[in-house]
Amino acid sequence: MSKTHVTTTINGDAVEYLCEVDQSLLDVLRDTLELTGTKEGCATGDCGACSVSLDGRLVCSCLVLGVEAEGKQIETIEGVANGTELHPIQQKFLENAALQCGICTPGFIVATKALLEKNPDPTEEEARYYLAGNLCRCTGYDKIIRAVLDAAAEMRGAA
Amino acid sequence: MLQVDLSFDLQQFCGGLESLKVQATNIRELLEQLDIRFPGLGAKIEKEMAVTINGVIYQDTLIEPIEDGSEIYFIPKIGGG
Amino acid sequence: MSTNKDYKWIGTRPIRPDGADKVTGRAAFGADKNLPGMLHAKILRSPFAHAKILSIDTSAAESASGVLAVMTSADMPDLASEMGEAGESAVDFRDLSHNILASGKVLYHGHAVAAVAATSAKLALAALKLIKVEYEELPVVLEIEDAMADDAPILHEDQFTPGGSKDKPSNVAAKMKLPRGDIDKGFAEADIIIEREFTTPTVHQGYIEPHAVTASMSASGHADIWCCTQGTFVVRAMTAKVLGMDVGKIKVTPSEIGGGFGAKTTVYLEPIAVKLSEKTGRPVKMVMDREEVLRATGPTSASVIKIKLGATNDGKLIAAQGSLKYGAGAFKGSPMAPGCMCVFASYEIPNFLIRGFDVVLNKPKVAAYRAPGAPMAAFAMESLMNEMATKLNLDPIEFRLKNAVKEGSVAAYGPKFPVIGFVETLEAAKAHPHYSAPLGKNQGRGVGTGFWFNIGMQSSATINVNESGSVTVITGSADIGGSRASMALFVAEELDISYDLITPLVSNTEEAGYCDVTGGSRTTFATGMAVVKASKNLVANMRKRAAKTWGIDIDDVTWEDGAAIAPAAADKQPLTMAQIATSAAKTGGPLTASASLTAQGAGAGFGVHICDVEVDPETGKTDVIRYTAIQDAGKAIHPSYVEGQYQGGAVQGIGWALNEEYVYNDKGVLQNFGFLDYRMPVANDLPMIDTVIVEVPNPSHPYGVRGVGETPIVPPLAAVAEAVNNAAGVRICHLPISPPRLLAEIDAK
Ligand code: FES
Ligand code: FES
Numbered sequence: 001m002s003k004t005h006v007t008t009t010i011n012g013d014a015v016e017y018l019c020e021v022d023q024s025l026l027d028v029l030r031d032t033l034e035l036t037g038t039k040e041g042c043a044t045g046d047c048g049a050c051s052v053s054l055d056g057r058l059v060c061s062c063l064v065l066g067v068e069a070e071g072k073q074i075e076t077i078e079g080v081a082n083g084t085e086l087h088p089i090q091q092k093f094l095e096n097a098a099l100q101c102g103i104c105t106p107g108f109i110v111a112t113k114a115l116l117e118k119n120p121d122p123t124e125e126e127a128r129y130y131l132a133g134n135l136c137r138c139t140g141y142d143k144i145i146r147a148v149l150d151a152a153a154e155m156r157g158a159a
Numbered sequence: 160m161l162q163v164d165l166s167f168d169l170q171q172f173c174g175g176l177e178s179l180k181v182q183a184t185n186i187r188e189l190l191e192q193l194d195i196r197f198p199g200l201g202a203k204i205e206k207e208m209a210v211t212i213n214g215v216i217y218q219d220t221l222i223e224p225i226e227d228g229s230e231i232y233f234i235p236k237i238g239g240g
Numbered sequence: 241m242s243t244n245k246d247y248k249w250i251g252t253r254p255i256r257p258d259g260a261d262k263v264t265g266r267a268a269f270g271a272d273k274n275l276p277g278m279l280h281a282k283i284l285r286s287p288f289a290h291a292k293i294l295s296i297d298t299s300a301a302e303s304a305s306g307v308l309a310v311m312t313s314a315d316m317p318d319l320a321s322e323m324g325e326a327g328e329s330a331v332d333f334r335d336l337s338h339n340i341l342a343s344g345k346v347l348y349h350g351h352a353v354a355a356v357a358a359t360s361a362k363l364a365l366a367a368l369k370l371i372k373v374e375y376e377e378l379p380v381v382l383e384i385e386d387a388m389a390d391d392a393p394i395l396h397e398d399q400f401t402p403g404g405s406k407d408k409p410s411n412v413a414a415k416m417k418l419p420r421g422d423i424d425k426g427f428a429e430a431d432i433i434i435e436r437e438f439t440t441p442t443v444h445q446g447y448i449e450p451h452a453v454t455a456s457m458s459a460s461g462h463a464d465i466w467c468c469t470q471g472t473f474v475v476r477a478m479t480a481k482v483l484g485m486d487v488g489k490i491k492v493t494p495s496e497i498g499g500g501f502g503a504k505t506t507v508y509l510e511p512i513a514v515k516l517s518e519k520t521g522r523p524v525k526m527v528m529d530r531e532e533v534l535r536a537t538g539p540t541s542a543s544v545i546k547i548k549l550g551a552t553n554d555g556k557l558i559a560a561q562g563s564l565k566y567g568a569g570a571f572k573g574s575p576m577a578p579g580c581m582c583v584f585a586s587y588e589i590p591n592f593l594i595r596g597f598d599v600v601l602n603k604p605k606v607a608a609y610r611a612p613g614a615p616m617a618a619f620a621m622e623s624l625m626n627e628m629a630t631k632l633n634l635d636p637i638e639f640r641l642k643n644a645v646k647e648g649s650v651a652a653y654g655p656k657f658p659v660i661g662f663v664e665t666l667e668a669a670k671a672h673p674h675y676s677a678p679l680g681k682n683q684g685r686g687v688g689t690g691f692w693f694n695i696g697m698q699s700s701a702t703i704n705v706n707e708s709g710s711v712t713v714i715t716g717s718a719d720i721g722g723s724r725a726s727m728a729l730f731v732a733e734e735l736d737i738s739y740d741l742i743t744p745l746v747s748n749t750e751e752a753g754y755c756d757v758t759g760g761s762r763t764t765f766a767t768g769m770a771v772v773k774a775s776k777n778l779v780a781n782m783r784k785r786a787a788k789t790w791g792i793d794i795d796d797v798t799w800e801d802g803a804a805i806a807p808a809a810a811d812k813q814p815l816t817m818a819q820i821a822t823s824a825a826k827t828g829g830p831l832t833a834s835a836s837l838t839a840q841g842a843g844a845g846f847g848v849h850i851c852d853v854e855v856d857p858e859t860g861k862t863d864v865i866r867y868t869a870i871q872d873a874g875k876a877i878h879p880s881y882v883e884g885q886y887q888g889g890a891v892q893g894i895g896w897a898l899n900e901e902y903v904y905n906d907k908g909v910l911q912n913f914g915f916l917d918y919r920m921p922v923a924n925d926l927p928m929i930d931t932v933i934v935e936v937p938n939p940s941h942p943y944g945v946r947g948v949g950e951t952p953i954v955p956p957l958a959a960v961a962e963a964v965n966n967a968a969g970v971r972i973c974h975l976p977i978s979p980p981r982l983l984a985e986i987d988a989k
Binding site: 020030031034035036037038039040041042043044046047049076077078080081086090093094095096097099100101102103104105106109124125127128129131132133134135136137138139140141142143144145146 | 265496500527529721881883885889922
């Protein structure tokens with residue numbers, strides 16, 4: 001099968017790749033571009049481990065085709081920190097011990113960033129509903145939600 | 160002397176005996192003594208069971224010293240998640 | 241030893257050393273390992289739940305485009321049935337081998353039959369379709385009691401019930417009996433007797449990371465394995481056994497692990513990847529998809545548990561009888577024994593009889609899941625304890641306090657309890673504001689308690705001191721939930737240096753000393769003990785170096801504040817660890833210390849959970865609206881990660897109680913093989929999970945640690961069920977308490 005040439009922007013970098021028409025963006029990121037920070041938990045859109053932002057919209061990259069990234073802006077977990085300086089969300093996840101195994105963490109952080117861009121002051125309930133597409137089996141969500149609300153407060157203060 | 164109480168399943172190996180007294184100063188000696196009285200019992204316990212000495216569980220060890228007068232009980236080895 | 245002792249580091253909450261990599265996506269998990277020239281392998285799985293394999297023709301697949309090798313069970317040595325110790329529970333290596341690739345028969349839908357290695361995953365998948373397998377379908381048995389029936393389809397013609405018929409094979413692989421006293425007399429003396437049967441469904445551990453491995457076999461016959469596992473040394477032992485290799489020829493390097501909860505203590509893919517790499521001379525990568533994970537790994541046993549409980553009017557338990565049947569899946573080895581040992585373990589009962597049955601059926605072979613066997617047993621027993629408390633008109637915690645085991649009580653499984661914290665945990669629950677908070681309409685509260693033994697097993701640790709005085713701590717214990725932080729805290733406390741100077745590493749099987757699996761809540765306890773011991777050895781060594789430097793006796797040197805001091809020699813300035821490290825070359829060479837041990841005396845853990853729910857009587861939907869988990873940790877090394885264990889375990893238990901179950905059709909085909917239908921709790925299903933850490937130190941551990949990871953999944957099932965009962969007035973004995981089931985019960989009321 002011939003491959004399609006795609007030109008896109010990932011974490012601010014201009015990127016070109018070849019992909020098969022049925023290849024998911026998740027596979028392109030992980031296998032072709034070796035950006036393995038985005039995780040696969042299900043490949044069916046049910047766990048959120050593969051969350052990325054596509055033109056500012058939170059998506060499951062396992063449900064997006066690689067060819068759909070043409071001309072778009074993609075942000076992945078690798079682009080959240082500013083160099084070696086952690087984003088406040090990342091810092092708050094660490095301070096609140098919001099990860100145990102950490103496999104869900106990239107997805108949660110990308111999703112939280114999308115949440116706080118839309119709603120800088122979410123209630124606990126709003127945070128829980130917004131993040132309902134992200135599964136975590138280790139933490140019971142308590143410390144994740146605390147980290148999200150804590151990060152929101154910090155970012156509001158900083159803004 | 161050690162007081163050794165046997166679980167129901169182990170009693171089947173010992174003709175229904177419920178408990179016995181054994182002279183031993185560590186787990187290895189204890190199992191040897193049991194093996195002398197009931198051939199195969201010590202080996203079976205070593206392979207499949209944990210030893211409790213006064214309630215504390217000892218698993219996969221032969222060298223643990225046992226104080227005189229201790230109460231001994233054998234339980235299936237414990238795993239976990 | 242007292243918990244009130246002031247520690248500098250133990251009990252604090254620093255940021256975990258591996259944290260930054262995990263929040264930035266740099267941490268490499270199982271599926272993140274790629275090697276040049278790597279092949280991808282995929283598995284052909286059985287379309288039947290029970291069938292004879294008449295023939296397998298792989299020729300078309302072998303010549304397909306991009307395919308380099310095909311493998312079946314014929315490529316693995318024929319093993320005799322032999323119970324061995326690999327990992328934490330005994331395993332029959334022949335069963336293990338036959339689970340990895342079916343031999344002669346397939347025993348569950350999704351059972352692996354063949355594997356293909358190709359230049360891409362896509363080509364490997366395409367080639368699977370070219371493998372021709374001829375099956376002869378056999379009758380399927382899915383339910384425990386059906387499998388125990390006289391005329392049940394038999395899974396293994398060579399399996400006989402111990403103590404049963406020697407001619408007629410049986411699906412009952414093992415039995416257990418635990419008696420005490422005289423139950424007839426006991427029940428005769430009882431004022432109130434309740435008897436009920438409880439069932440729990442097959443549920444999965446549900447880790448988010450699917451199993452993954454990359455393996456590479458060198459021309460010299462050395463295999464390199466990278467994988468996500470709870471125990472690298474177990475992967476090594478099992479792979480060696482199944483392939484007939486020497487353990488010395490296998491190196492297992494752990495990736496980060498995206499959850500395991502017990503199910504990553506065995507192997508599914510690793511031997512296949514190694515064999516395919518040997519056949520092709522290329523590295524081979526295998527990653528399961530979610531459907532494969534649900535169909536063919538984990539899960540934990542379904543159960544049928546019947547309990548009869550007798551109490552006197554003054555609230556004392558006097559007799560109990562339990563029959564506990566656990567489904568093992570395709571091969572023997574359900575957690576029936578620990579289930580039987582746990583079921584009455586929390587209470588003093590003078591007369592009881594427990595019988596257990598390990599039953600094979602046409603479902604995937606179960607794997608360990610947090611406190612294996614205990615949650616089902618506790619669901620039954622704790623539900624009856626709640627009902628009995630109501631009948632006796634006693635507060636449920638008060639009733640438990642009247643019967644709770646304490647130091648010196650003879651546990652139902654035989655020995656006397658050493659120091660335990662059940663009473664303290666119950667008292668803490670009773671005193672918690674949650675327990676007396678008012679409830680609204682359609683709301684109800686329930687409590688449940690849980691017990692787990694915890695284990696020790698083997699661990700090793702090495703500490704290397706850098707010339708600047710910073711240190712590296714190397715163990716072979718996988719870090720599933722923050723154990724690196726605990727290891728660093730132990731070292732900081734022992735060496736009396738800053739946590740930031742310590743780099744804890746989880747290393748491979750050739751560089752780390754032997755460590756058993758991270759499981760059974762043993763890592764902070766046992767590997768922690770090895771780390772403490774190595775630290776003490778290191779301090780002794782550094783005191784010796786200082787003594788040499790000063791030309792005084794080692795007994796005149798003490799260790800304080802990260803430095804050697806000579807209290808009696810005022811002219812000797814303290815020698816800091818950095819100074820000792822810098823001059824190590826001149827005082828005997830590099831500073832390094834190791835320790836290894838088989839840890840003993842793991843302290844039992846008790847937990848009490850309080851759950852409030854609100855039931856919608858129109859839909860039967862249950863919402864957990866408040867939840868508190870109280871548990872004895874012995875001593876919390878890093879309290880945040882202890883709380884995390886309580887919270888995570890509680891929520892897995894809530895999922896088990898309310899939503900999760902394997903749904904099969906009558907052919908034994910799993911119907912809900914994705915996260916959409918195998919519904920685990922999500923963030924908006926839950927409230928915050930409050931925690932209380934009770935600390936009754938374990939005298940067998942230098943810091944009093946008890947394992948904490950297993951116990952929290954034990955209490956929730958009954959706590960949730962009782963809360964539903966109090967909210968909706970219906971007593972549910974069959975999990976999950978899904979809306980349709982609850983609605984049917986409410987309507988039938
Ligand atoms: S991997 Fe995309 S949602 Fe699970
Ligand atoms: S931390 Fe393990 S899945 Fe979330």
